[in-house]
Amino acid sequence: MKTNKPFLLIFKLLLLLSFPVFAQDDLEDALNESEKGKEKKKEYTTAAFKSTRLINLHNTERLAKGALEYRICHRFGKLNSGAYQLWGLDQAEIRFGFEYGLSDWIHLGVGRSSYQKTYDAFVKAAILKQSNFMPLSVSYMGSVAVNTIKDASPDFNGKLAYVNQIIIGSKLNERISLVLVPTFVHRNLVADANNKSVSNIALGFGGRLKMTKRLTFNAEYILRVPPQTKSTAFDNYKDAFSMGIDIETGGHVFQLTFSNSRGMFDKAYLVETTGSWGAGDIHFGFNLIRNFTVGGKKK
């Protein structure tokens, strides 16, 4: 009997000691346990990019339902044009546009560019959204551009150009997001191709590096796939390479860009880029984006 006493004491002590340990994480454990068996909530990845464009190229971001955006973009002349042209700042091209989030899946936009006096309209629709169950976002983007320069074409049909894109993107982590954009461009009438229609395939790719909460570095490249037969409509032009930064200040995003392309609508930067980085044909530009919420309250 006596021999058992120390054992009992130790046992009691152990129990006493183990109690507070249990008590500490008790609630946490119980709460976690009560959550068990419940389906994990689907959570869409947000804010892969600060804006709906990388620089010129569409990315996987769309406007949310009820969001209205006003964009005003400028591309200046060549940096190598010297002091006389104030390094290009004397020659500004402009595009302004309105865009709207029809739903959380569909984004519409219209714009007008001074380049080729072009009106453009596009629709971007989400096919897949990146979430905690899905590593990729996939969207479709289709646009039409109307060149309204006098005598650009004998008929209306010749003024049109179409772009179809599949946008595949992923926010790899908090800092890095990437996109890959297989693209099909069709122009009804191209002067460089004896006023015939031309179709091109291109592959756009690029990404962003988030440097601080409100500042990202972006770069994109448009790789044009050479046509099977030699064509001046292809050879006279260059692949567009652009880089820039996004600065976000609440309701505004400022995108400062450097590119060998001056185009601000799809066809123009995809297949009508004339400048060459090597020769110093670099255009400074910016996109100024203001976001408003016009839709009703979200439940």
Added chain:
Amino acid sequence: MKKHLFLIFNILIWSFLTAKAQDRFLLENTNVMFFSDGIIEDIEATSKDTKGIVDFTKNEFLFKIPIKSFKFASALMQEHFNENYLESDKYPDGTFKGKIEGSYDLKKDGSYSVKAVGDLTIHGVTQPRTIVSTIHVKEGKANLESKFTIKVADHKIKIPSVVIKNIAEEVEVTIKADLKKYEK
């Protein structure tokens, strides 16, 4: 003695097990709203995904709010709330954990004002807080309600000077939840 010991052991295990099945309640139908009265714009968001457990035997509680569950009227505001202010990828949950002080009787109808004393963690920064709450009991059903303010600076949530006029330095938080007995 061996029998004795076995008995004691059994009693201890039994009491421990029953202790586990104490007066525990889970939060249900939760509604957490915060409101900030800015000079330029008011900011309001609601979350219905708060989880919580209250142990009325030990007078302990634990609340957990997934920060991303807050819904705003403006999607952009919601994005900035998560991205720029609360950094919800880094700090996914807000928690409040502590003890209940004050008297109440869950078996008797009435409204009981109690104090929730504990640690409030938001944006990875923990602050000791005493928050006055009310437990309402009616016909065997209980719910709780609370309203308090959070100073943004207390939780190291930085507001850049360009938008300082848009965002108030204090936000008012309202919590409502039903209590449902946790059977386990």
